Amino acid sequence: VVDAVNVDRVDLSGRFATLGRIIDDDPLIVGFEQMTYTFFEANDTFTMIPIIKGGNQRSELTFSLRASIIRGSDANAAETDQDSSDRDILARETQDRTFRPAQQSVPFVFELIDDDDPEPTEDFQVELSLEESGLNVNLGGVVEIDGSISVLFSSARIVIIDDDATVTIGWEEEFTAVNESQGILELCVVILNITGNAFPPDEAITLAAITIPGTAADPGDYEELTVEDLFFPDITATNSRSCIEVTIEDDDLLEATENFSVQVVPDPFSHPTGLPPNFFLVPDLTVVEIMDNDFVRIGFREIDY
Numbered sequence: 001v002v003d004a005v006n007v008d009r010v011d012l013s014g015r016f017a018t019l020g021r022i023i024d025d026d027p028l029i030v031g032f033e034q035m036t037y038t039f040f041e042a043n044d045t046f047t048m049i050p051i052i053k054g055g056n057q058r059s060e061l062t063f064s065l066r067a068s069i070i071r072g073s074d075a076n077a078a079e080t081d082q083d084s085s086d087r088d089i090l091a092r093e094t095q096d097r098t099f100r101p102a103q104q105s106v107p108f109v110f111e112l113i114d115d116d117d118p119e120p121t122e123d124f125q126v127e128l129s130l131e132e133s134g135l136n137v138n139l140g141g142v143v144e145i146d147g148s149i150s151v152l153f154s155s156a157r158i159v160i161i162d163d164d165a166t167v168t169i170g171w172e173e174e175f176t177a178v179n180e181s182q183g184i185l186e187l188c189v190v191i192l193n194i195t196g197n198a199f200p201p202d203e204a205i206t207l208a209a210i211t212i213p214g215t216a217a218d219p220g221d222y223e224e225l226t227v228e229d230l231f232f233p234d235i236t237a238t239n240s241r242s243c244i245e246v247t248i249e250d251d252d253l254l255e256a257t258e259n260f261s262v263q264v265v266p267d268p269f270s271h272p273t274g275l276p277p278n279f280f281l282v283p284d285l286t287v288v289e290i291m292d293n294d295f296v297r298i299g300f301r302e303i304d305y
Contacts, residue, residue, distance in 0.1 A: 026059075029137075033052055047110055047112060049156065053104050054152060056136075069124055070155075169189055171187070185248055204270075211262055256292070257292065
């Protein structure tokens, strides 16, 4: 557009327009769908964990990332050394993957190695990194996938549970809903699985409970438990179920549904170094949801006016 006031001559023979381009700057987000993946050693097969792409679905970007196995220094770190005779998984220490525009996932692949040795639960970490810097790509974050909000993680923990002569003890229920007027709530752990000749007749497992606040808190909603407060009756080869009692506290407050968790742990006095190698606590956490029993009545004072 040219304002002709006080202009003698305008030459429009050259270029007098330009093309504007708008580049979408919303990032792509890639990561694992879970923070922890659990596998049993007996799977003894190639296993694939997907690395997911979300975020800006209009992006035409092609990019590469690297998934690296981090073993750490933990005594229970899974052994990946291909020259080791007692390795637990067979996998490349680093795996490079390329995302193309239409691609929604790429695999991280490893093979579980089954053996005949009772072992504690082992794990290893997989961490993601980008091959190039300056890309409009985030590792981990909140994304919308197929209309649902999800969280992707830039690293994942892979847990391997041994299947050789093991005893698995865990909560009978992982979730319990109670009314605020319940008073006393019984929570039980049970022997979920025994493989082989794993539970010696003279073995006794002593467990304790710890309460973990959620939207419900102590004091006011429940009575706190620590490892010094309450112990389960011993679990033995002949006593496969053991229970404790948790006090739910009632009040006169109008509240939303609240929750807290209870974790089962080895009794630190009976098992100062943890449970024997072939004993496992899975699942070790149970969630208790407290539904309020207080209400407000609303209505007219009289039936007829």
